[in-house]
Amino acid sequence: MDSGLSDEARDKAEAIKTDANEFFKKQDYEKAIELYTEAINLNPNIPAYYGNRSFAHLRVESFGYALADASKAIELDKNYVKAYYRRAGAYMSLGRFKLALKDLEAVVKVRPNDADAKRKYNECKKIVTKNAFLAAIAVEENHKSVSECIDLDSMSIEEDYTGPKLENGNVTLEFVNTLMETFKKQQKLHRKFAYKILMDAKKYFEQQPTMVEVTISPDSKFTVCGDIHGQFYDLMNIFDINGLPSEDNPYLFNGDFVDRGSFSVECIFTLMSFKLLYPNHFFMSRGNHESATMNQMYGFEGEVKSKYTPQMAELFTEVFNLLPLCHLLNNKVLVMHGGLFSQDNVTLEDIKKVDRRRQPPEEGIMCELLWSDPQPDNGRAPSKRGVGVQFGPDVTEKFLKNNSLDYVIRSHEVKPEGYEISHGQKCITVFSAPNYCDTMGNKGAFITFTGKDLTPKFTTFSAVPHPPVKPMAYADFFSSLFL
Structure with a gap:
């Protein structure tokens, strides 16, 4: 997939990614994002670079960028499970729980025996069901505001x-x-x-x-x-x-x-x-x-x-x-x-x-x-x-x-x-x-x-x-x- 790149470029990108991971661990997310970007510019075909940068973007509340990076990682590798998790996190942060659920469903299909994936899928499904119920209540004609119910x-x-x-x-x-x-x-x-x-x-x-x-x-x-x-x-x-x-x-x-x-x-x-x-x-x-x-x-x-x-x-x-x-x-x-x-x-x-x-x-x-x-x-x-x-x-x-x-x-x-x-x-x-x-x-x-x-x-x-x-x-x- 990364044919055409020199071994030197690949090795340099990998070394920069390793440095970026260290800055991420230190919670210096902006520096981590900068370095992941350098790695991507050197070798734009590695899903993990986008997946890691997506996670850093989540931490600094750049949910749109996190979404784009996770989607790019999935485009490069449809079986890259972490990218589905990252995208689900971005969707959740934007209140788009149904789309988050869809990504978690994809993870469960890829890893049907993964207990952690099933647990996250089930938790997300509970939120989607709860939100649908609350939305149905809200449109009922006789639904009272909370303030009207307080004595x-x-x-x-x-x-x-x-x-x-x-x-x-x-x-x-x-x-x-x-x-x-x-x-x-x-x-x-x-x-x-x-x-x-x-x-x-x-x-x-x-x-x-x-x-x-x-x-x-x-x-x-x-x-x-x-x-x-x-x-x-x-x-x-x-x-x-x-x-x-x-x-x-x-x-x-x-x-x-x-x-x-x-x-x-x-x-x-x-x-x-x-x-x-x-x-x-x-x-x-x-x-x-x-x-x-x-x-x-x-x-x-x-x-x-x-x-x-x-x-x-x-x-x-x-x-x-x-x-x-x-x-x-x-x-x-x-x-x-x-x-x-x-x-x-x-x-x-x-x-x-x-x-x-x-x-x-x-x-x-x-x-x-x-x-x-x-x-x-x-x-x-x-x-x-x-x-x-x-x-x-x-x-x-x-x-x-x-x-x-x-x-x-x-x-x-x-x-x-x-x-x-x-x-x-x-x-x-x-x-x-x-x-x-x-x-x-x-x-x-x-x-x-x-x-x-x-x-x-x-x-x-x-x-x-x-x-x-x-x-x-x-x-x-x-x-x-x-x-």
Whole structure:
């Protein structure tokens, strides 16, 4: 198959692949991807090179690239079982469980006596069956939302409960301070108060527009944070560095509050409590991980079920469906989690009209606000994630000009310094989860500016210690078999 290649080229490619494997073991996935690519360029006919690179792409959440590499490996060798596993993992990460099941079925046919393959196939089949059942329930005429089924009055508070308590059903500053201290000690908020916060947040977000317009007074400081991803102790560090949210110290958290990190419950209740306390000075945008599929895959659903109830996990889904998709600051800066669009001439009015009250679709404005990424080259390219689009500097420039904006802020991507300025300083990425997943070694960052001077200032910070609970500790067992 690799005839025409010199022995020297083959040997060099194999040596580079071996080096790439070592970087993969060290969890330096970007370097591993770079080296697998070198090996492929030298010898493009070895299925394992693509299969290994696919696995590395999975680890950095480039699901689209992982899918393409696994498919290429299968094209080269239809009996290469690992490639089917990799492709199934990519499909699962994108919520395409039926296609994942099809790949696992192919593995079982090739290896009918492989107990591990059968187990993975059966687990995936359970998910497909469960999702089909839930979809059937959802379309029933009389199906009630979870929030309609919750009876707060029937929830009693045990006499020995000494944790934070709402004051006449309301969030107060004392409550939030006590809540954060409680969470630092790895103690829980009582489920009655947890449900009340969620119910109140749902009522609030129901009234909010898809694009929230924020006015920052000239002398006011404003802070934008990126992904938190369940890293509660790093969230506390942000508040230590930059001050607690208040009417004089407003914040915007730009999506992906949960998943991956195993303190997502603590993060989301802290953030939602501040939202209820300072509704006009604390803002939250939806990220691609505020969705049912991501929460099922990456740990939040399992964490909520473990710390509270399956019913609460469903309620979170309802609340996440109501989160705004972006924020417009002083009519000059647009902040969204992912990025820009596959079509030119998208306007702010088009964004305002988006029906956000649902699970993210696989295409269109809502999808791209949550999933897209910038690229250095002009034009557009298929997304490395398999969802959304990659957009170049010319796309950014045209969008800003058409909408009379100065620049955009987005999150969604790990950056070594916690932030990145691109597209001629018109596209800024901010990521606030340092040492992401306890493995990436990146810094976190947040952005501050004043209303009269929207020039961003960046503060970077390193990860702080947290209790010995590993990231993805609550992830679905089936997910951990692939990712």
